Amino acid sequence: MADELDPFILSQKQLDNAAELMDLDPIAHAMLREPMQTVTANFPVEMRDGNKKIFTGFRVLYNDARGPGKGGIRFHPKENLDTVKALSAWMTWKCSLANIQFGGAKGGVIVDTKQLNQKELENLSRAYIRTFAKFIGPKTDVPAPDVYTNPQIMGWMMDEYSKIKMDNEFAVITGKPLEVWGSEGRFDSTALGGMYVLREAAKLKNMNLLGSKIAIQGFGNAGNFAFDLVTKLFGATVVAISDSEGGVYSENGLDYEKLKKAKADTGSIDGYKGAKKITNDELLKLDVDVLIPAAIENQVTKKNADKIEAKILLELANGPVTPDADDILFNNGVLDMPDFLVNSGGVIVSYFEWVQNIESYYWSKEEVYKKLDTIITKSFKDVIEKQKEYAAKGKKVDARMAAYSIAVSRVANAMKARGWY
Numbered sequence: 076m077a078d079e080l081d082p083f084i085l086s087q088k089q090l091d092n093a094a095e096l097m098d099l100d101p102i103a104h105a106m107l108r109e110p111m112q113t114v115t116a117n118f119p120v121e122m123r124d125g126n127k128k129i130f131t132g133f134r135v136l137y138n139d140a141r142g143p144g145k146g147g148i149r150f151h152p153k154e155n156l157d158t159v160k161a162l163s164a165w166m167t168w169k170c171s172l173a174n175i176q177f178g179g180a181k182g183g184v185i186v187d188t189k190q191l192n193q194k195e196l197e198n199l200s201r202a203y204i205r206t207f208a209k210f211i212g213p214k215t216d217v218p219a220p221d222v223y224t225n226p227q228i229m230g231w232m233m234d235e236y237s238k239i240k241m242d243n244e245f246a247v248i249t250g251k252p253l254e255v256w257g258s259e260g261r262f263d264s265t266a267l268g269g270m271y272v273l274r275e276a277a278k279l280k281n282m283n284l285l286g287s288k289i290a291i292q293g294f295g296n297a298g299n300f301a302f303d304l305v306t307k308l309f310g311a312t313v314v315a316i317s318d319s320e321g322g323v324y325s326e327n328g329l330d331y332e333k334l335k336k337a338k339a340d341t342g343s344i345d346g347y348k349g350a351k352k353i354t355n356d357e358l359l360k361l362d363v364d365v366l367i368p369a370a371i372e373n374q375v376t377k378k379n380a381d382k383i384e385a386k387i388l389l390e391l392a393n394g395p396v397t398p399d400a401d402d403i404l405f406n407n408g409v410l411d412m413p414d415f416l417v418n419s420g421g422v423i424v425s426y427f428e429w430v431q432n433i434e435s436y437y438w439s440k441e442e443v444y445k446k447l448d449t450i451i452t453k454s455f456k457d458v459i460e461k462q463k464e465y466a467a468k469g470k471k472v473d474a475r476m477a478a479y480s481i482a483v484s485r486v487a488n489a490m491k492a493r494g495w496y
């Protein structure tokens with residue numbers, strides 16, 4: 076991977092910019108530039124023909140000064156250590172900005188899940204947990220779903236960990252099915268949290284979301300529900316959506332149910348009839364009110380940032396915008412809401428799930444949604460307040476840097492309070 080697009084180098088660059096802005100203690104800065112613990116392991120998985128195949132997996136604990144590590148496990152054919160390190164850093168800032176009792180972590184396996192059957196997927200998930208059991212735990216590091224992992228996989232993983240511990244260890248992992256004490260409201264919480272941020276951002280921009288035009292990149296855990304929610308909550312029109320194979324565009328709007336059916340029938344949204352086919356890059360440059368990257372990192376770069384027409388960019392994916400694109404967007408007046416604010420709904424409800432598992436006492440969906448709204452709206456307001464604080468000192472900073480400044484100072488202060496520096 077070219078250095079300029081290595082997510083870990085980019086995440087360090089973001090931290091360096093924030094450190095300079097906030098005059099961060101150099102020791103704290105050095106400690107926060109690297110993960111506390113990085114584990115890579117090869118492990119065998121039994122395949123359908125009875126033979127074993129070796130897979131490579133990762134679990135990175137970035138920082139646990141504020142609480143146990145927290146972060147998803149990705150199953151991705153191009154997974155690599157530097158991406159997992161970057162994602163674990165972003166989890167640290169995400170949990171800190173939301174002010175929940177977690178540090179940051181992330182995991183991954185190099186695998187193309189489309190090549191596996193259900194049994195192989197289960198074997199892989201259980202083998203991952205057996206391999207990394209020493210490094211996770213309800214008070215150590217708590218995984219969750221991410222790209223190409225889902226509640227069923229979390230169920231198998233919780234079960235495997237429980238077998239190892241000869242106990243019921245529900246709190247070891249979040250995003251579980253409801254039957255094994257997942258939380259109400261977890262499945263669409265990433266997208267819903269993003270909607271609360273969008274509601275606040277639109278207020279700030281004096282934008283009416285009713286009838287506004289939206290483009291969404293990605294139709295996975297986040298993008299799928301975002302489509303449904305922007306329509307239901309705000310009466311907005313989704314004019315374009317894509318998956319890894321490409322996208323579809325229709326000026327008058329796309330139909331959610333029809334799209335889900337196309338995806339289910341053909342495995343790709345490409346099968347959607349009556350819309351124009353577009354590439355992922357074309358989708359980003361459409362003349363829409365709101366652009367929602369909800370897929371993977373490094374989508375808006377210095378190469379295309381100037382062409383973004385949207386007034387609000389809602390980063391539902393992790394790391395979709397590179398630091399050099401940030402400056403271009405800011406100068407062009409695009410309101411870019413940073414990933415670790417926008418997509419924090421997932422981990423906030425994961426936190427609720429963990430709390431409920433520890434207390435063995437469960438909340439209604441309404442309670443979950445209300446508490447999520449309270450936390451994420453507060454984060455949004457904190458960020459805007461921080462921007463104003465800097466502006467009063469003559470420093471023009473974008474929302475990402477304001478969010479970094481809040482999140483990093485909380486982690487640094489926790490390290491200080493623990494006597495780490």
Ligand code: GLU
Pocket residue numbers: 145146147148169217218219220221222249250393418419421422423425
């Ligand atoms: N994978 C999600 C994220 O990147 C959720 C993580 C979690 O719930 O721990 O925020």
